[in-house]
Amino acid sequence: MKIVVCVRQGTDGLINPFDACAYEAALSINNAEVILLSMGPASTQPFLTEMTRLGASRAILLSDPQFAGSDTLATAYILALAVGELQPDLVICGRQTLVGDTGQVGPMLSALLLYPLIANVMRVVSTEGELVCETRSQGMQTAAYPALMTIERINRLRLPSIRSKTKSVEIWDHVRLSAQPERCGLHGSPTRVLETYQNDAGRRKCRFIEPSELETTIAEARQKDRHPVVASIQNRQGLKNVWIIGEEPREMASSVSDDICLIPRDTAEHLAQRIREGRPSAVLWASDAWSKSTAAQTAALLQIGLCADCTALETDGATLFMYRPAFSGSLIAKIRCLTTPAMATVRTTQKDDSDVVLAVGYGARNHFSALEKWGSAIGAAMASSRKAVDNDLMPYDTQVGLTGKTLAPAVYIAVGVSGAVHHLVGMRNAGTVIAINPDKDAPIFEYADYGIVAEVESVIS
Ligand SMILES: Cc1cc2nc3c(=O)[nH]c(=O)nc-3n(C[C@H](O)[C@H](O)[C@H](O)COP(=O)(O)OP(=O)(O)OC[C@H]3O[C@@H](n4cnc5c(N)ncnc54)[C@H](O)[C@@H]3O)c2cc1C
The missing domain is CATH 3.40.50.1220 (TPP-binding domain)
Known part of the structure; x- marks a missing residue:
């Protein structure tokens, strides 16, 4: 079995902890060929080289100044081009990075590749014939290959043996990937941070x-x-045609709209189709595991921005402004989507x-x-x-x-x-x-x- 593991170097110079679990999960599968894939600046090459000591057969660094400033959608696009070329049976991602913490890249990557997704994996039960995993909140899940799974912190990454050798890292740029420059980096990123504030709430x-x-x-x-003070849009200009996926985001939606439409939970493909047809101005999701991964898949299918874990919303009647903690939470960032509909997962009580x-x-x-x-x-x-x-x-x-x-x-x-x-x-x-x-x-x-x-x-x- 050929497995691609997506890894990222954390701000501490070490492998992102969730990606460490993804790598260990791949190394634990018998007779697997494991390929490490990472997007980052050229300076991350030594990190990736070191990682090959543990057993990967290849390591590929997706590095190009054009990739700088990529948000989750642009990152998933670039990773998808590389995975498309490698043609693995299985892609394993960590659930999230500790920096961005959105958990969007894995589900977005699965949607762009059209691979079935098993998210929030707690235990890999079987890889024979099909992938069977126990998940954090959706019980036992099965997927046909090629498939993608995102891994929780379920294991510890092994240490290199004394005699282990490193392998050289291949560097792929946007030309090697035939990437469209307008879908990479800041150009390809449909969310924008408008301002940041000191976080004094509470x-x-x-x-x-x-x-x-x-x-x-x-x-x-x-x-x-x-x-309880529930913000309401009365006497102010609200957004028209706001959709909520499930009942949970209603309270937050009421702070920006009195024209709210409840849409039941469905697959990302069906929801993307409904959104294309119904043209809402905004779509709001809850923050549970299903909502987060399905929202990310839907955003990738529609190629639109998705703001994660919003703690407050605001509107001038035309644009949805989304607020979320940033920079270790000491600041609150005001964010908008450049694409329509604006999409966000929101904190619900x-x-x-x-x-x-x-x-x-x-x-x-x-x-x-x-x-x-x-x-x-x-x-x-x-x-x-x-x-x-x-x-x-x-x-x-x-x-x-x-x-x-x-x-x-x-x-x-x-x-x-x-x-x-x-x-x-x-x-x-x-x-x-x-x-x-x-x-x-x-x-x-x-x-x-x-x-x-x-x-x-x-x-x-
Ligand atoms: C992207 C991101 C997302 C995160 N999400 C969350 C989240 O959802 N929830 C969350 O909680 N954290 C989250 N964190 C982690 C967060 O930043 C803190 O690291 C974490 O909340 C600290 O946990 P703590 O207060 O239990 O531990 P510590 O920070 O270690 O604090 C322990 C406290 O206990 C006190 N103490 C020591 N001895 C005693 C004693 N005998 N009796 C009583 N008190 C004592 C100490 O004075 C200290 O204030 C996140 C971090 C990141 C980067």
């Missing part, structure tokens, strides 16, 4: 309390009346069964069982930070934040959570926020109503 004035006041503070916060959520971060790692006991005693639902999830302390479906879920409970108790902007995005609409952290300068206190400066073990035993 800041609160924190009152520091004693550990002994915790239980009464929670009880009082539970009783507080909440009047998940309704939780409990009015209290207890979020545990990496700082509470040695006290999880005590916290779980305490959480259950006060009737709290458990949640976590990404660092807790990445360290296998909590399951992914408890992760709150940009790449997790958004919650808005009456009370959000953050224990051992530093307050990275990526986390705050998912909890800033909570009624009352209570933070427990021994570091009085931890950013979480700037986004909390009540704070206890203490180690968790001295507050909850």
Whole structure:
């Protein structure tokens, strides 16, 4: 079996962690010929050379000044040309990069290649005859070859053996690929960042309390009346003919339009056809795994821009402006699509069964069982930070934040959570926020109503 693995060098100089899992998954398949494919500047060549030590038979670097500034669609186009030439049985991509974090390139690549996609793979069950994988949220999936899969963080990339040798890296430019220059780089990228702002959303004035006041503070916060402010377009000029795929994006759509049409979930091919015929001005998707991958496939089929994980929308009546955290979340970027319809996946608030959520971060790692006991005693639902999830302390479906879920409970108790902007995005609409952290300068206190400066073990035993 011939396998192409798409990899990218991270800002730390190492292989993007999700791509490391993709490479390991490929190397684990018996008798496979593994080809590494990477798009990047010429300076990434030594990284790719080093990667060949682990067992790839070839490594190809797609590098050309024309490719600079490519967004996800232009990147997928360039990768698709290379994969088209290599004719593999299987393409494996990491679920996402840690820099862009959109998770769009793999699904877009599958749509451009017309390969079936299995996204968010947790386990490769069989590669004999057809591809069978267990996925994160869509159960067992099967695909005929040639196929493409995107991999979660499910394994650890092997280390090179002492006697391993490197192979030389082939460099392919736009001429070698017969790429159309207008579909590469900035020219071929239908999304534009218009402005960036300091990200101050969700800041609160924190009152520091004693550990002994915790239980009464929670009880009082539970009783507080909440009047959620839902932005609405009334008395302003809204967008006409806005489509929502599934019910979840309706609240966000209402902030820019009162002309909203609900479209049921379907395949990317069918949805692309409906969009071609119905000509909406904007199409909004939820942020669950299915929506993210199907939105990316649909955008690739229509060759239009897709903005990921928007936290707010705005319009002047003609253009949709989309806001999302950028540059490690310290800034908010205002983005527009140059193509029509404007498309975005939007953060939607998940309704939780409990009015209290207890979020545990990496700082509470040695006290999880005590916290779980305490959480259950006060009737709290458990949640976590990404660092807790990445360290296998909590399951992914408890992760709150940009790449997790958004919650808005009456009370959000953050224990051992530093307050990275990526986390705050998912909890800033909570009624009352209570933070427990021994570091009085931890950013979480700037986004909390009540704070206890203490180690968790001295507050909850
Ligand atoms: C593109 C991208 C997307 C991301 N998406 C998300 C996301 O969706 N959700 C998310 O959460 N993160 C996300 N992150 C990661 C985020 O940037 C942070 O790294 C992460 O939130 C930090 O987790 P933490 O607060 O648990 O850990 P840390 O940052 O390590 O903080 C631990 C905290 O615990 C405190 N502490 C230490 N000891 C104790 C003790 N005994 N008791 C109590 N407190 C203690 C420390 O003072 C510290 O403030 C993302 C990052 C990127 C780059």
